[in-house]
Amino acid sequence: MNRLDEFLSVFRPTLNHPTAVDLYAHCKRLEYELSEYRWPDYFIPWSLTHRVQKMTYSLALQSAINVFLLTYKLGLATSFRRLLMTSAMIRALPTPLKNANKLKSPLLQVCLSDTVSVHHYAYYLVDWSLKLARYQLGLDGKGSLSNLLTGKSHPYYWPLAEALPPHKPDRMAGDALQRAIEQKQPQPLYKRDALKPPKTLLKAIKRYANSSGALGPIIHAIEQQPALNEALLAAASEHTRTAPFKSAKHAYLYLGAQRASHILASASLQQHIDSHRxxxxxxxxxxxxxxxxxxxxxxxxxxxxxxxxxxxxxxxxxxxxxxxxxxxxxxxxxxxxxxxxxxxxxxxxxxxxxxxxxxxxxxxxxxxxxxxxxxxxxxxxxxxxxxxxxxxxxxxxxxxxxxxxxxxxxxxxxxxxxxxxxxxxxxxxxxxxxxxxxxxxxxxxxxxxxxxxxxxxxxxx
Incomplete structure (x- = not known):
């Protein structure tokens, strides 16, 4: 049994008597599958090849996968993303879910409400992911997506369409599809929440501060991090009337070890903040x-x-x-x-x-x-x-x-x-x-x- 079959064997029974709590738990597991295995990339061709008559779980899963891909590109925080994935699964169900907001989440509530005239932007994100999944699985034509992009709410949908445009994977033969499904990700897609500052840089800074290391490793580590390198050069150039700094080494020496370290820390933290919206x-x-x-x-x-x-x-x-x-x-x-x-x-x-x-x-x-x-x-x-x-x-x-x-x-x-x-x-x-x-x-x-x-x-x- 491959990873896809294992996941579906647990997921299918949940849809017989679904609860928001159970769907949220499956979204957490789906995140792991997305980070370690390739089958989510090939779920659409698999669904079409197997000619699934009851598309409920296919639509729910593909909607959640779309939400993950979209929120990952937009840099949303993990807890935020999981609630949106859960919302997409709930909205994909053929019948309304009783006590849908058992998680007691205001965010989940606005994602499920379609009775208000002005929605929270999270609603549009879930809606685009769901409509895109229907198109990908052949349940709707491309006209349904065109209606979103030309309707009165089009300013909300266009940024989402640019981040995750309408697409359908190519069909694959059975053997090739099976081999692709069983592959692992060459590099984990999903970055977990653990705070991971650049370890090589931190070690080099610590050794340099203790007079047991040279400046070279620090500069090399900075140059491997474009955002940190750019922040260091910008900070040094801002405080001098000469030509802008182009060398990380010159900028580091100009600012001094302590000031430079603070600038690098600030740039690193900003990266983390921007990727956990x-x-x-x-x-x-x-x-x-x-x-x-x-x-x-x-x-x-x-x-x-x-x-x-x-x-x-x-x-x-x-x-x-x-x-x-x-x-x-x-x-x-x-x-x-x-x-x-x-x-x-x-x-x-x-x-x-x-x-x-x-x-x-x-x-x-x-x-x-x-x-x-x-x-x-x-x-x-x-x-x-x-x-x-x-x-x-x-x-x-x-x-x-x-x-x-x-x-x-x-x-x-x-x-x-x-x-x-x-x-x-x-x-x-x-x-x-x-x-x-x-x-x-x-x-x-x-x-x-x-x-x-x-x-x-x-x-x-």
Missing amino acids: VPLHESLMQRLSLLVELWFQLKQQTNVVWPLREKLVAQIIAIDLIHHPVLANAIEWPQPQHDTPLSAFGLLGVTPEPAQQKHSATLIQRWGLSEHVNQLVSFHTEITNKQQAVFLLGCILLQRLFGKGVHLPKRWSGLQSKLMQQLGLSPEQSSRIEINAITQCRSYCPLGVNISVVNDYNQSG
Whole structure:
């Protein structure tokens, strides 16, 4: 029995009495199959060759496969992707699923609802994947896809069609198809969520810092990472009036080992953030963009010094936030409750837990960042220095600006005056900091105008 037969032997019985929980579990297993084996690439020719009379499981599986391929290209987070794959399977069923939202996911609910006039963009992603599967399996003609691309919702479908265009695999003879199905992936397609900074580069930086290694291995490792190399050259060129740097070695020496290491860490984290987009990714980027500017203004006003640039601190906490289950399901920004503790996680309306900060702790350790950074971003019941005061006051001001019409949690309101007193700030100075941050940030409008994602947090380096 090949891998396809093994998968179908377990999957088929599920469709007799399907539940959202069971389908979600199959989507998790399907991810593994997609990463290790080639049969999903040949599932359409297999279905057509076997002339399956009942196409229910074929349509459900191919829809989920399309969702995976599309979300992988778009860089969506794993938990986000699994819910979309589950939605596609549910919508492919011949009869409506009872208690479809047993997973209690707002995201799943909007993907299944076709009664509203304006849909969440996740709905269109699932819809395109499903309609494409129907075309690929010969259940619908190409006209059904053309209707999506020319209808009133065409602006939502065109980007999806460009990422995953209409296509049908060529038919294959039985023996050739069987051999293809039994092949393993030469390279795993699916990148798992584990934080994996460039190990070769990190080892070279550590040896160089300990005076036990040379500069050459660092430069070689940087040049093997185009995004990191580009970020290093751009940062060095920005701070000099001479011609732009073209050599990673010259840029590294110009910036110095510590500054260069921070720039490389920032570029690496940005890659991770961009490849783990959550449903509220744009909203998260907007908030972090403004938070960076608030921190910058607070530090300037109070002469407080941090061990890192504000941008890198924002990226570190962003890694924890995008892996939090709240953001995996939310379609509207959650509001903190009155008893929500003040922390970066408080912006999500949740109580911080040590296990939820394991990602940032791992990054700080692997990149060899100062222990003061860990003290800065970690949740503490006691504020022991002005660096933490700036960090937390920035979070409060951010909530004030984005939560217009919503009162701050009582714990936050009481702490705001204490933090301002600790930093020597008057109410007038605090208001001026808010205005300056909004003006400089250019990524937030109090009138609620939609804006594009801000990936660079408006700060260089």
